[in-house]
Amino acid sequence: MALYSEKVMDHFRHPRNVGSIENADGVGEVGNAKCGDIMKMYLKIDGDIISDVKFETFGCGSAIASSSMATEMIKGKPLSEALQLTNKAVAEALDGLPVHKLHCSVLAEEAIKSAIQNYYENKK
């Protein structure tokens, strides 16, 4: 069996929502202490809805695929739903990740949560 699913390879080769958003409403940056990889997430928010999302990563292929999938999963969704997105759900949507690569999908989940938190802080 191949180490990576076709979906992982597809999102790795053709990542969706890569880049940054000028004047983003929320920005989150997180890192993984073990591998040293970094993930940055930008959100544009209209009312309660994530109208746009982009990511930049200095991370491995699994981190790229996870973020690509995660951004697709939260785009157009309410913040409350995005906050509930787990790395497990992202990994499942990718038809699985190797166990030693699951932490890469955590980066995507944490970056989204951090960007939403940043949005709420900016609003205060």
Ligand code: FES
């Ligand atoms: Fe660091 Fe995948 S090895 S995010």
